[in-house]
Amino acid sequence: MQTMPSKTQMPQKLILDAHWDKRQNLILGHAALGGGDDRIRLAIFGSQGVHSWPVYWEGIQRAFSDCTRLNVDEVANDCNECAQYWECLTVSLGAFLHEIGHSLGCPHQENGVMLRDYVSMNRKFLSEERNCVRTNKGRWGPVLTKDEPGWNRLDLVRFLYHPAFAVPGDFGDPEFRPPELRVNQGMRLPPGVDGGPNFVAVNENRLQIISDTGTYLIEIHVGEWSRLHYEYLPKKACNGLGAQRFIELDYDVLQKQLAPQWRGKTVKLEVLCAGFCQKSIDDLQKFLRERSSPIPGFGGHMVRKSEPLGGNNGNDIITHLPPNKRISMIRVTSAPPF
Known part of the structure; x- marks a missing residue:
């Protein structure tokens, strides 16, 4: 299963044949990664926890409150953090969000979703937390803002300038969203614009x-x-x-x-x-x-020495010029990377 936004070329993929092999103590057909280049970015995650996900919006509260124990003969207790259905939902959905963060250009951070704070993502949806096998803590509440997970400040600044998060009002500020950055080229700049730095x-x-x-x-x-x-x-x-x-x-x-x-x-x-x-x-x-x-x-x-003046890594090229000739122009032609 995948979703592919038409403008940003940034698909998210779930590997639907991921499954638990108890004999090998291994989740097969699973991957968890995110990233890419200036043409396409991708987030991939295995579907082994999808059985705990809500199937409709109205089921979110029930899914994050479901304390039913997982049967490890049938499904994985991933990282020993998925002993109950609501824990499995929190970890699997949060880990997929973590990989989406990578596809948006976020590295691992000191805290937040890009570390492992997503294991408490249920607190974003509920005013109280049910008993938790992972923390050995009983039902408690109310959940306060300080108890909720979130994105690191550095992630939020990245999202602010990312084209996937642009809203119509942004384009009224040409310094924020200049015309040359609105061209859909897989996050490539148009010819003649040096992105730097x-x-x-x-x-x-x-x-x-x-x-x-x-x-x-x-x-x-x-x-x-x-x-x-x-x-x-x-x-x-x-x-x-x-x-x-x-x-x-x-x-x-x-x-x-x-x-x-x-x-x-x-x-x-x-x-x-x-x-x-x-x-x-x-x-x-x-x-x-x-x-x-x-x-x-x-x-x-x-x-x-700088990038414009001999600071980049590369191989020197020696060229012999004809003697006693006046040089009027030097033209360097380069093929674009593929």
Whole structure:
């Protein structure tokens, strides 16, 4: 079974022949993954928990309250978190939502659906929780907002700029949804638009981030998770600064803004642009140190290595030019990736 939105080319698939083999203690025909590229993104999940899902909207409350024990001779107790029907519904539906998050570009996060907070997703629908075998906790309530799971803030910022979540009012703000980003090309930019981001190391302390479509999120990772981020929300919709075409980061300021326990450690930078592009720097301090030394450029000018000026990885090409000839033009032709 699959659903395929016509505009975003982002299908979700359930593998309907997934089934439990008790003899092997294994769910067969199962997959759980999400992701993709700039042409198509996909979320896939096995159907082994679908038996616990409600079949209509009015059945949601009953399904999330069903304490019937699962028969492990027939179906799986996945991760030992699905001992009852309502637990099975919460975990299987929540895990599928987690994979949809990956297809929308979300990585694993420190908390929220993109970790495993979805195991309490039932609290989004009910004012009280029934007895839970997983937590060995009896029936309790009322469920407060602080008890509910949710999406990490970084996920929400991604969704805000994702074309799948666009609403008609967004298109009245050309800075938020510019015309060149409305073309349905599988989240590809039209010719002539550089999505970026491009990085230029000014010196060992300052980094310039340049993007034609504008940067809307910068994540500063130390260790596994983002410990600090800068978000540039739409001006009209969120009273923010809007996606920025030019940003200059100061490494010393960044270090001061990090919590004390994360300072002085390797910083990984993740930069997301409104043109569906994302790029990372694995070690920001090393990048600034190696890329900030000036080198001779055209016409005797000194330049610094960057994506536009020799900073990308690749193979050098040596070309022999005819002697005693005046060069009037150099044209480079490249085939598009497939």
